[in-house]
Amino acid sequence: MAEGTPRFLAPSDVFVRRHVGPRRRDVESMLEVCEAASLDELIEQTIPAAIRMDGPLVLGGDLLDSLAASPDRPLGEHELLAWLGELASRNQVRRSFIGLGYYSCIVPPVVQRNVLENPGWYTAYTPYQAEISQGRLEALLNFQTMVCDLTALPLANASLLDEATAAAEAMNMAHAITKQKRAVFFVSDRVHPQTLAVVQTRAEPFGITVRVGDAATAELGGDVFGVLVQYPDTEGGVEAWDELAKRTHDAGALLVVATDLLALTLLRAPGEFGADIAIGSAQRFGVPMGFGGPHAGFMATREEFRRQMPGRIIGVSKDADGHQAYRMALQTREQHIRRERATSNICTAQVLLAIMASMYAVWHGPEGLRRIARRVRGLQLILRAELEALGYACPREHAFDTLLVTVPANGAAFADAPSLADAAMAQGMDLRRVDQFRLSLSLDETTTLADVERLVAVFAGGAAGSVKLGAKAAAFADQLEFPPEHARSSAFLQHPVFHAHHAEHEMLRYIRRLEGRDLSLTSSMIALGSCTMKLNATSEMVPVTWPTLANIHPFAPAQFVQGYAGLLSSLTQWLCDITGFAAVSLQPNAGSQGEYSGLLAIRGYHRSRGDSHRRVCLIPTSAHGTNPASAVMAGMQVVVVKCDAKGNVDVEDLRAKAQKYANELAALMVTYPSTHGVFEARIREICQIVHDHGGQVYLDGANMNAQVGLCRPGDYGADVCHLNLHKTFCIPHGGGGPGMGPIGVAKHLAPFLPGHPLTRADSSSGSLGAVGAVAAAPYGSPLILSISWVYIALMGGSGLAHATKVAILNANYMAARLGDHYPLLYAGENGRVAHEFILDLRPFKQSAGIEPEDVAKRLMDYGFHAPTMSFPVAGTLMIEPTESEARAELDRFCEAMISIRAEIAAIESGEQSREDNPLKRAPHTAAVVCADTWDRSYTRQQAAFPLPWVAASKFWPAVGRIDNAFGDRHLVCTCPPLDSYELEQ
The missing domain is CATH 3.90.1150.10 (Aspartate Aminotransferase, domain 1)
Structure with a gap:
């Protein structure tokens, strides 16, 4: 804005006044009650002078400059959304056949409008107070029923973060169940690569060896405690795993099956051929891809393993009058309560997305789901026949939605797979590139016969529109069922809820009826300490359902996701400005994952310096329950530090422990302000003590809402800090998720941020090889990062x-x-x-x-x-x-x-x-x-x-x-x- 521009022409700052509840006159009278002369005086009395910022918070980056905004004159809501719409339009919504566990799908409009876009659902808190959470609990019970029925296993949770972390949780669960000195987890070489990467990251601190190979021929010795296979596998193949299940059990190990819920409407269920644990993602059940998330991961297992199961389990109880009531069962068993004995630190679930997936199943019912699955399989059969007629090989005999295609050395329109994929890309279709002579194609609910015709035309070397297959489609009608050794014969989704709401009036009323049983921010304030239940403004939520953000595959070619590149780059810069750190990773898709990732970065740093023996993590008694669990998962040994009578860290006890473990000290985990709600005046001294004894300071950023713009962890001594975007930065809690927990780190820790095997290493995704992937997608749950982006941009x-x-x-x-x-x-x-x-x-x-x-x-x-x-x-x-x-x-x-x-x-x-x-x-x-x-x-x-x-x-x-x-x-x-x-x- 040029100097001298009249105030009424300046960008609006109305949003700040709308986000902040108290009016100016209220602030003045509230200060009188607090006996403070001004707001600044109150802050001076609250935040120690030694850590307060010297000047105002300035948000930088080229993108902010192009917004024509400044820290004091942010854009108004209408202008900002228009600008973000232009940025998002730089993402190309293309026909993606990449697969890898991510599929285009149709979000039922009645679910999109009344759940995803409804603050009555997305502003509720985790259902710890069950009496005012009965709607969410019933929807989550439907999710568990859906998972149990389709996997044919009697116990499911609701829910996990994504498929890859669910696989890692299953590995740890199997390790705990076997209770033997076994240290090898066998993983099929046909699981999704991102799943393998997350499993490998999780395994290393626990001393677990991940052995990769052909599961059909693998030797399972006495050192193996678990086996993981994909069903259908990442190349689309469907195998009968009965014999593997028998060999696994004979070896005293457990069989984990990563599976696809839609495929299971046609295929034998994992529980029917001997699986002990089934995991996967419910994304294709009506949840947008969102460039990788958020999506609800699932896990199902046998009844006898319920005490070892991570995450939340919804169960049935009774109320004081004997009436049926739902609640989170086995609440005190949650893994992070185990603290120093934890095998998981799962805290945030993906409740809102699990509810959407369950409503998708309620809306379609078993026959509707089978109809969708049969259509997908039918299109795959047509495509296979046409490609084979063109001379291409499809080596997997049985498949559901994915075809592995081999390009012959001669006789085809293309010499190799990359040139064929380039030709498809030029016509708006993205294929998965496997290697020089192989690629794969995954079909989904949105695929049409016209899409198949366009694919066939590309493979034939012709132009779009040159192939017509309508007359041939009917020939495949009697081939939609799998052969008996693979076909599903058992019923599923027999509960009346999956049969009673297929008319939209009934579905709408069912959703509203459940919503009315829950208390959310639409009813009243939710004053939860450490959980920061604040306004989730409508303007922040609007972009979540834009196709240019929602319908993007996480592994789409980089040139087609420039809108996301700009959004993520600027958000990363702003979070660096806010925290005072040199680099930020957006990959951790929950606060607990942020803790874990931050400690892995510290661990990687020590190992790079030859200090692998530094494994002691000091944690005050006031710490969040996930802190010690995260430390254990990062391969550290927890040593507890006392708090004094005022609730502060006992500095002398800290000093004594730091001296005692000086040679082994890896880190201190400290929450600031403290979990007791106090800015500890000696925080700089606390950080210095740890540094003087060779350790790093991990700051739990759950309470960042008391610091933004006033003090920065990177300035007063912290080395790493995770940020709960679902708290401080306005992503709604969603009834218990989704969350996001990115981490900021000092410059020396930047090389040890999480990487990912399916994206290039850069300042946002981390340096591949230093730590490894911690989530299935490179940027965790990018779709909801737009919420925090809008919040920060509007606030300035x-x-x-x-x-x-x-x-x-x-x-x-x-x-x-x-x-x-x-x-x-x-x-x-x-x-x-x-x-x-x-x-x-x-x-x-x-x-x-x-x-x-x-x-x-x-x-x-x-x-x-x-x-x-x-x-x-x-x-x-x-x-x-x-x-x-x-x-x-x-x-x-x-x-x-x-x-x-x-x-x-x-x-x-x-x-x-x-x-x-x-x-x-x-x-x-x-x-x-x-x-x-x-x-x-x-x-x-x-x-x-x-x-x-x-x-x-x-x-x-x-x-x-x-x-x-x-x-x-x-x-x-x-x-x-x-x-x-x-x-x-």
Whole structure:
């Protein structure tokens, strides 16, 4: 903007005001409650001067310059979306036949509009509070049923990050199950290359040897604990693995099968030929490719392995009135709770995408899925016949959707595979290049007969339109089924839910009915400490469904994805500017994966210097549960560091441990601000102690929302930091995923960022060979990176800094209001909290018999989701309001908590019974409140409408308090017909 341009012609900064909840007058009055003269004074009292940035946050890069934006004058929403649309148009939406586990698909419009584009689904939190998550839980139970039925294995989770990480999880699971000193995992040479790469990365720190070869002829000695095959394989072949399953079991090992759900509608299920674990991706069930993600990975296994299964399992329990209710089963068994004994650090799932995949199955039903699969197979048979007639060889006798094609030495229109692939590319079709004389083609739900005709024309050396196959298609109608040794004979998806919603009215109402059972950000604030449930603006979400971003294959030729190249390059630069680091990898597709990747980078750095013996990782007792699990996965030994009475890292204990393990010290993992909600004043000293003893500092960036624009981890001593884009940078939580966890690193760690076997090594994807791949796609889940891109571009540097200041103000305002009613557990040196704070509920157990769970359930009656419960300190609530909540919403939550405190006081005084009171019997459903009888010692009014404003927008929990112990004793992870079992009363 030229100097002197009138203000009304300047780019709009309205978005900043729309993202940040409190108005200027609210800020002023809230500061009075906090007893701070100004917002800047509050920040000075909260963030140690030694780490604050010297100047404003400036976002750089050529792309930002071309946006004509500045840190103080970002573009408005309309202008920015128009500009991003132009950038996205540099991606070419082509006919992709590359395959490798990624397929074009049709997202049912009723699912796209009412799930993917619906904030009622994408702004919900992980369903830890089951009573207000019944809709998501039912949809996830449908997902598990779908997976169990198609794989013919009785237990499934919901869900994993992608197919490659699911394979790595299966390897670790098999290793743990065999419980023998075996260290070899055999992988077929016909699994997808990205799957092999992720498995190899995961195996190395555990001391596991990955042996690759022909599974059909492999010798399985006593050192093998597991075998992984692809079915159908990466070249399209379908093999009968019965004999391999027998040999694997005879050797005392487990068989893992990576499979395709659509193919399993026609093929024998893995569980029917002896598979112990089946894994894969549900992407082609109505989830866009998105240049690689996000997609829901799946895993199914045998019932006896349920305790070793990573991820989340949805099961059936009962509520206080004996009614059926869904919940996350075996919650305390989640792998990261095992900490130092973990074999997985899975935390974020891919809930939103698993729900989409399950709705796809509900919409089509078993016959609809078979119809799609038969059509894909029919087109593949037509293509095979035509190519073979042209002299090409298709060596795999049986195939579903993929053909491996060999170019003959002579007699064909092309001399080799690359020239043939180039010819196809020139006509808008991308094929997978295998080697000099082989390529492969994968068909999908969107493939048409016209596409097949165009392919045949290319292979024949002719022009598009020169081949017509319509008259020949009918000849293949009786060949669609596989021969008996491969064909599926068992039924699947027999539950009524997969047969009742094939009319759009019924499907729409089913989706809406489930949505109505869930509390999301569309209802009220979700003040979860450490989880940052903030505004996910509509303008940030709009690009997710643009075809130029959604319908792009992750391994498309680079010249056709220049829009993504620009978006990812600029986002990487902005994240470097925000964190103060030299390089960023966007590959980790969850916060837990970011932790793992960061520690692998540290491990790689030490090994490059000949310091392989540096394996000790210091972790404070306040650390996130995934921290020690990630350290174990990176091959490190966890040593715990104490915290002092104020919740800070005990610096003297840290110093003593660093000295004790000086020769073995690899890293310190520290969360900043601390998990206790405090900016520790001695963070520079903490980093220096670790560096002085040869270690590196890993900073957990879960609490970055308190730092953006005000301080930078790279400036005050951290060497690596992961960023939860699904927290600080506005990617919505999606009911438990998707997430993204990119890592920023100092210059000396940049060579050790994750690489990928199917893309060139560069500053974004890492240096191939240094660490290896940690996700199936080079950039994790690129589709949702557009959300964070829009957020940062709209906010600008000054807007981001202002948001951080208000996040800290909102937390201190609520702490000031609630501190008169509840003990505030920790605060900084000046009595300030960071962006979150902890209320101590432990005294109420003795005084009134009230536990944090009782307060959590009672909050549902007020229309709120509970804050983080009993973490990082048992018996507490950790509250984080974020900057997006307006003062009125903060006050509503405070009033609810103050009202609950009065209800506790009534128990303490004896006015209310310790057993029969609104907290112990919460939440209250509409059915209970409206029942003919009422036998409780308090009124229906107090139960359902405890404050006047509750009635204005009452959210009714779908079920009463759920019996967790019953659910764990009676695990049901699939949904058979409801009359086939009855819950015990």
